[in-house]
Amino acid sequence: MAEPPGLRARKKEATRLALHEAALRLAAEQGADRLHVEAIADAANVSRRTFSNYFSSKEEALFYDDAVRLRRMLELVRDRPADEAPWTVLSRAAEQLTAEGLDEPDPAWLARRRQLRAHPGLLAHQVAAYSTIERDLATELAPRLTGADVELRSRILAATFLSTLRVATQHWIENPRGSLLGAVRAGLRLAASNGTPGSWVRAVAGSS
């Protein structure tokens, strides 16, 4: 089933990563607006054309790591028991994902990501990356719901969860007190009680 990736696949992943990292580095060094596809390709020792074979735009290259994380999260969701409550499924998946080696990321990566935040036009591309799996996540969630309006409810669950994950992560990047895992947990707890004003304080207090 899970055959070890051959040399071909490994090489591909390597250049993909190289392109992603080159993009991130150059964007942080020279500013996101002076980032050109040609430069990224050069930095990764491939041709401009090859870049296009991997990514359809420099922004996609920039947020490739988010895409990977999100695809991985979808897998984790799939692996949760079918009878678990939906929000629990999502929370646990998010926690596993965060725990999986990305809890204490490389400081250089952190700094670069913080640089990127400055450029407001990039936010749009990041949310785009998230929106890519929104539907997949919803269809994964739907069979776990019972009652009326399953479709609407699954889509709202997926969308709000992903938004929360994105915002909590971003907030932690800009403002890293404590662990990322803690930030994600706090965010999810907050989102879980969006509509109940009294519980906010309690929810936050409970996170410490």
Add this chain to the structure above:
Amino acid sequence: MAEPPGLRARKKEATRLALHEAALRLAAEQGADRLHVEAIADAANVSRRTFSNYFSSKEEALFYDDAVRLRRMLELVRDRPADEAPWTVLSRAAEQLTAEGLDEPDPAWLARRRQLRAHPGLLAHQVAAYSTIERDLATELAPRLTGADVELRSRILAATFLSTLRVATQHWIENPRGSLLGAVRAGLRLAASNGTPGSWVRAVAGSS
């Protein structure tokens, strides 16, 4: 304070709208992928260059109406009393916005919007339009919160609320049973109780 817009401003708004509508119509007619800036400009009787003066891409033109709605919603949020509970502020603003003449939209518009849904790449641009005001909404919300973690909480509130609004609206477009207002109300109620499994059924039942 609010001077009536002169001829100049009215003309500008007119061409902006013309461009938006031309884009929407052409996208629905010929498919979103065969949509070219030149064609949009022609259909609106302006030059290609002028199109660029109004919109920075065809997708921005396509989702101009969302942008307008969202800016309007920000105003409505600003006008809510300062002591209202945050989620109530958002719900009321959304309801007002929906009630403001867009509750029973033009069937042609609806059909076109439904066509657009087919093209998956466009979702990214729609969420981009929503993300544009995410920060503004958060900074508007922040002063209405008390306690700890005001920044994180306001950002999560803004993000989840906007996601919900987007998904509920989109769901209603694809699936218009009842009024849009009803769909938005239901969506917000659902989002308000994301984490509490037992309350889902009650929340939905309460919407009928």
Add this chain to the structure above:
DNA sequence: AAGAAAGATTGCGCATTGAGCAAGTTTATT
């Protein structure tokens, strides 16, 4: 191990597009 088949990289060319600039046109001001 040799050769065929499948897959990846590259260069070339073209269509689309976003934007700066300057000249011409329309609206606002006085």
Add this chain to the structure above:
DNA sequence: AATAAACTTGCTCAATGCGCAATCTTTCTT
């Protein structure tokens, strides 16, 4: 009516996404 301010347009260019065909690499077959 004259002047100023704002808008439109055509021209031009750099950047980009992608189809195509040639070449090189990995994998599969026998």
